[in-house]
Amino acid sequence: MNSIVFYLNGRRREIQNPDPEVTLLEYVRVQERLTGSKLGCGEGGCGACTVMVSGYNMRRDRIEHRSVNGCLFPLPMADNLSITTIEGIGNRKGGLHPVQKRMVEGHGSQCGFCTPGIVMSMYTLLRQKCAEGEELTALDVEENFDGNLCRCTGYRPILDAFKTFAGNEPCCGGRKNGKCCRESPESTPTNDAGQQNGQYGEDTGLQNGFQTAEEPDTDSEHVFPRELIKRAPPCLRIDSEGGQWFRPVTTMELKSIMKEFPTAKIICGNTEIGVERKYKNLQCPVLISLQGVAELTEIRSTPAGFEIGAAATLTDLRREIGVVERRLEGSGCETLHAIAGQLKWFAGKQIRNVATVGGNIVTASPISDLNPVWSSSRAQFLVFSHRTGEERLQKAEEFFVGYRKIRMAPGELLLKVIVPWTKPYEFVSVFKASRRRDDDIAIVTTAIRISLARSKALEPGWNISDVSFAFGGVAEATTSPTKAERSLTGSSFDEATMERALQIIGDELQVPKGAPGGMAAYRSSVVVGFVFKAFLQTAEKLRSVLQKENVEPLAWEVDERLKSIISDEKPQITKGVQVFDKDGRPATVSAGKPVGHVAAELHVSGEAVYVDDMPVPSDCLFAALVLSTKPHARIKALGVRDALEMNGVVDIVTAADIPGRNAIGVNLRDELCFAVDEVTCTGQVIALTLANSQRIANKAAKAVVVEYECLPSIITIEDAIDNHSYLPGVKPRLIEHGDVDIAFKTAEHVARGDIRIGGQEHFYLECNGTVAIPSENDEMTLYISTQGASHSQEAVAEVLGVPQHKVVARVKRLGGAFGGKESRSINSTVAVAVAAKKHNRPVRFFFDRDSDMLSTGTRHPFYGEYSVAFDGNGRLKALDVKIYNNAGNSRDLSHAVIERAVLHVDNAYNIPNVRVEGRCCYTHTPSNTAFRGFGGPQGMLVGEQAIEHVANYLRIPAEAVRFTNLYREGDVTPYGMKLTNCTIRPCWNDLTRKVDVDRRRIDIEAYNKANRYNKRGLSVAPVKFGISFVFKTLNQAGALVHVYLDGSVLVTHGGIEMGQGLHTKMIQVAATAFGLPIEKVFISETATDKVPNATPSAASASADMYGMAVKNACDQIEERLKPVREALGKDPTWEQLVERAYAQRINLSAQGFYRVPDLDSLDLSKAEKGRPFYYFTYGAAASEVEIDCLTGDHKVLYSEIVMDVGRSLNPAIDIGQIEGAFVQGMGWCTMEELVRGGTTAHRWLPTGFLSTQGPGTYKIPGFRDIPRDFRVSLLKDAPNLEETIHQSKAVGEPPLFLAASVFFAIRDACKSSRQEFFEDEELANAWFELDSPATTERIRMACADEISSRFADPQSFRAEAFI
C-alpha cells in the first residue's frame, strides 16, 4: 500500500506517496490552508503547533486522543488517525468551543500566537479524560501544559480559565445569588482562599467573569471516523520525492524490509530524527517506521521482569507503570516507580505522547533521563541483527560506550527492554538537575539502586549487598563509578558509609574544568548531592518498610532537618488574585472597563492572521538567508555553484544586487544589508537564496560555501574593556549630582562590588518574517512582523534607491515582539526587498527559530561596578557606578539603552551624591537591541545590588534599607527631575501591609532552622520607571479617524498591536470620545500610507501617545458635529448625526496628532540635567522563594505586586501586562541564560558560537514556573495628574523589574545556607557574588556547603558568564 488514509477535522483524506519530509504542520498550513496551528520553533519545544491525534487502540479496544507537535509529526505517520486542528473545534462563525470561550473570558491571550496550541492542549485533555471516563481535576490542568510556552501572559489567566473545567474544584468558588459562576454568568470566580479573582476594589465586579457556564458537549465533537475503528493498519511502502518510508505491521515484514534496505534508518516518534533533520542536516533517504508493529509497542509483566517494547511511547509506559504498581501494590516496582518519577520531568506532554523508549536508548544521549535507570537497574536490551538474523540480550550497563556510541551496529534493531523486578530491600532513587523543572534536558541526571541485606555480623544492622550508580551529564556517555560501587558493596548501611560514598564518588566522577558543557564544579557538586539524597532516601524507605513489617527499626535515623530534600513534592495548585478599583465612570463609557482583547476570539479560533499565515501570491518566491558562522572574518570567497545548481533554486542574491545604498541602521547607517568582504558577527546576513519552495531555499542556503579568513575577535564586555573597544562615536553617558568624592571621603561606611547581568533572548513566539510584493512604478508593499513599520519603510527605500512614498509597510499584528522587532527586523526585510525588486516577483521570508536567535540580537548584557557610601542606619550618602553594555557589532539602539540604564540606576531612592558613567562596548556579536525595559532593568539591578550590599554590611534586612531611602514627593532625581505625584511610598506601604513582611520573615526563619538544604528567602523591591522616549523627537504620534455613513468608525494610528492590547485601548479611547459602544469602532492594521513617520511601538509609550492622537482626531470630528447635534435637538442617534453631517458636507475624517509636552532633550555625554520623562510609573513587589541547595532548583512560593497605573484605561489588559512582564522578568534574572563561546567565558565552545539557539537549550519560564500564589493589585485612587489619556499611566515595561524581588529573594535564601555552613561569623555574613541570571548553577554554588566547597572555593567562586 502506498497511500495513507486519515481524517482531518472530520473530513477524509487519502494521499498517495506522501512526502516523509513534510510534517503534519506543513501539510495543514500549506496544503490545507489551515493556518491556525503555528510554527514557533520546529523542534517540539514551544507547543504552538499542537494538534490532537485520535486513534483506535486495538489492544485497549478504545479510542485514544493525544496532543502532538505537528512540527515533528511526519505526514506518513498520520495514516489511520483522525486529526483535529484548532479549526476543527470551533470558530467565530459556527460558534466557539467552550475551551475557546473560557480562554477569551479569562483574558488568556495577548499576542495570540501561542493560543491555538494551548487551546488544543486543553481540548485534548478534555477529550482524553472523557474517553477514559475520568473526571478532570485542577491538578490535571496544572500538569497539562509542560509542552506549551507563552511569552506574553504570565500563564496565570490561562490556568485560571481552564481550571474552571475541573470537576473537583468549585470553579474558583465564586458565588452570586447562591450559584457558582459556571452556572450563573453574574457570579464572581474566587480562589480557594476565598479571595476574589479579579475583583473591582474590595467589593464587587469581576475581571475573569466566566460567562460560559456551558461544559464541552462531547457528543457534538467530531465523531471518531467509523472507517478507522478497528481498521488494521496496512503495511505501507511509500516512495516519494523526499524519500522512502516503510511501515511494516509484523515483525516478519519488518525484518524482511530491513534486509532489503540494510542502510535504512529506523524511525519511531521522530523527536530526535526530526530535530536533527531540520537543524543538523541529517539525511534519511529510507526510513522504516516501527509504529505499526504491535509487538514492539507492547508493555507487559512477565516473571523475568517488566518488558517494554522498544516502540512503546513514554506516555504508554507511564500509564502501564501506574497500572502495574496498583496491581502489585508497589511490590517489586521500585525501578518502575523510579522510571515514572523520571518521566514526570521528561520533555513535554506532546513529546512524551510520541517519543519512544527505544528512540531514547538508541540516541544514547549522555543526558538521557532514562538511560541511567536502565543501567543501574540491571535492565537488558533485546537486540536483533538483520545480518545474522539473530537476537541477543545486551546488559544495559555495558551498552553505552562513548559519545552517542552504543553496542549496537548500524542497521540493528532494538526490540525490547526487560527491567527486572526489584527484590525486597532493594531501593531505587532517581534525580534530575536542569535549568527549568518542566520540559528541559538534564544537566545531571542519575539513578541509584541500593540493595540491602540484614547484617550477619553480631551487631544487628544492615549491609549494602549490591549497589549501582548511573549518571548522565558528567561524561560523554551514561557512566558509573565502578570503583566506588565495588568499594561500597558489602559495607554497612549507615552514615559513615554514606560519607565515604560521597567522598569516593566525588573523586571518581569529578568533572574536569573546561569539560564540554561547562559548569564543572556545579556538576560535580550535584553528583555528590544526589548520592547524598539517595542514601537518605534509601534509609527512609527502609525505615518505613521495617515499620510495616513491625520489626526492629533501622538504627540510622535521618535528621529531621534533612527530610525535606528527599520527600516527594506535594502537587501544588497555583492561585492568583487580581484587585483593581471599580471604575467610577458610567457603564456606557468604555475607557476604564476591563474589556477583553478585541482580537481574542480570532486568537482562540486560530483565525488571527500573522505574516506567515498570509496566502502567498501564485508567482511568489521563497527566501532563506546565508548567515555568517564566524564572529570576525574576511570573506575570501562565496561558493554558490552547488546551491545554484539545485533543482528549484532561482537565484542567490548578494550585495551586488542592491540598487541603492548598502547601508542600514536605525540612527547611523553603520550596518550592511549584505556583508561584502568582512563579517563582524555570527549571524550576519551574507546572501539570500531564492527558490520555488521554502524547503529548497533552506537547502540552498546550507549549500552556499563561505570561505573565511578568521580575524581576532572581541566577544564579551570584559574583552572589550581590556581592548578599549567601544562603539565608535558614542561618548560615555554621565550623571553627576552632588559631590561624590567628598561624600566618600566623609562616609561612615563604604561598600564596593560588581555584578554581571546576562542578556535575554526575546523569544517572541512568532519569528521575524516579511513578504515583499513589488508592483508598477518601483512600488513595493511589505507585510512585516515589525514594531517599527516606518523604520522598515525608510530602510527599504534607501536600499532600493527609491523615495519613501513608493514603499508601504503594513502590519496587522505581531506574535509578540518585546523590543526584538523594533529595529532588528530590518536586516532581513531589506534583503527580502532587494530580492523582490531584482526579480520583480513577490518574495516571502520567515526566520527559523535557530537563525532568528542567532541573528537578531538580544537584551544587552551588562557589567556594573559600584561603590556605595552610607551611614549606620543604612541611609545612602553616595553612589558611584560604572556600567557597560555589550552593544554588539553596530550602534542600533545601544546608546539609547545605556542612557536609560544610566537614568535608572537610582531606581526609587533619594541619594544625595551620585555619579554614573555608562559606556557601550563594541563586540563581534550580533547587535543587541531593545527589550522591554530598554536598559532600565539592568541599570536598576546594579543600583539594587548596591542596596543589598549595604544591608549585608550592616546586617539588617534589605527592605529596611530600601524603605529608609525611598523617594518622597518633591525630591529631585540625580539628573534634575523633580518628582511630583510620586506614589512610590503608597505602593510600598500598600504592598508591605498586604505581605506582612515581619510575620513572613519569622516564618521563613523558622523554616530555615528546620531545614538544612532547603532554604527560603524573601525580598521586597520597588520600581520607578521613566515614561517617554529619552530621544525627545520620538515622543510624537499620529492617528487617522474616519467615520462612515453607517456610523461605523475606522481608526488607524501609528502604533503596532503586538499583544499588548494597544488596539483594544485605542478602540476604547475612540468609543469613549464619540460616546459609542466599542463594537462601532474598528482598527484593521497599521500602515505607513495611513499614518506616516510613526515612532516604533516601544518604551511603553504607545497607549499614551496614540491614545492622545486618536482622541485628538475624534475631538476634531466631535467639534465639527457639535452644531449638527445642536440643530438636531434632543439626543439624536449617532447614525442620524453622521447622516446629517454628511448631508451638510462636514468632513467626517480627521488626522490626529500629539506631542508629549514639557520634555527636555538631555545631552548625557555632557551630564546635562532636566526632565527627560513626562512622568514615572511606580510599583513594588515582594516575593518568597524556596531553593534546593543541593541542585540550585528554586520555586517561587509567593509574589505580591502593587502597581500604580494611574486611572487604568483597561484593568484587564493592564493586569495582563503586569503579570506577563513579571514572569518575563523572572526569566531574565533566573533561568534565561545565553551561552556563547567567548574569549573570557565558555571556552569549551568555539569563539563567538551561540549554543542556545532554540527552546531546547534556552529556557523561558513555563506554566509551572510562575509564583504559586500570584497576586496583583492596582494602586487605588491614583489618577495620573499629568495630562495623559484619561489619566492613565504606561504599564508595558515598568513591572518587568519587579521580578528582581525573586532574584534577591533567592540571594536571601542562599545567604541563609551560607550562614549555616560557615562557623566563622565574619565568613558567614560576608558578601558573596551572585550574578544574574540566578541559574541553578549559580544558586547551588552560592549556597556553599561541605559538598560544593570540595569543588570550588565558596568565597571566590563565580560561574562563567557570557556578558
Ligand SMILES: Cc1cc2nc3c(=O)[nH]c(=O)nc-3n(C[C@H](O)[C@H](O)[C@H](O)COP(=O)(O)OP(=O)(O)OC[C@H]3O[C@@H](n4cnc5c(N)ncnc54)[C@H](O)[C@@H]3O)c2cc1C
Ligand atoms: C522538545 C524535546 C524535549 C526532549 N526532552 C528530553 C528529556 O527531557 N529527556 C531525554 O532524555 N530526552 C529528551 N528528548 C529527546 C527525545 O525525545 C528522546 O530521545 C526520545 O525518546 C526519542 O524517541 P523517538 O521515538 O522520538 O526517536 P526517533 O527520533 O524516532 O529516533 C531516534 C533514534 O533512535 C533510532 N531508533 C529508534 N528506535 C529504534 C529501535 N527500536 N531500534 C534501533 N534504532 C532505533 C532512530 O533510528 C534514531 O537514530 C527531547 C526531545 C525533544 C524534541
Ligand code: FES
Ligand atoms: S513549533 Fe512545534 S513545538 Fe514549537
Ligand code: FES
Ligand atoms: S499570547 Fe502567548 S505568546 Fe503571546
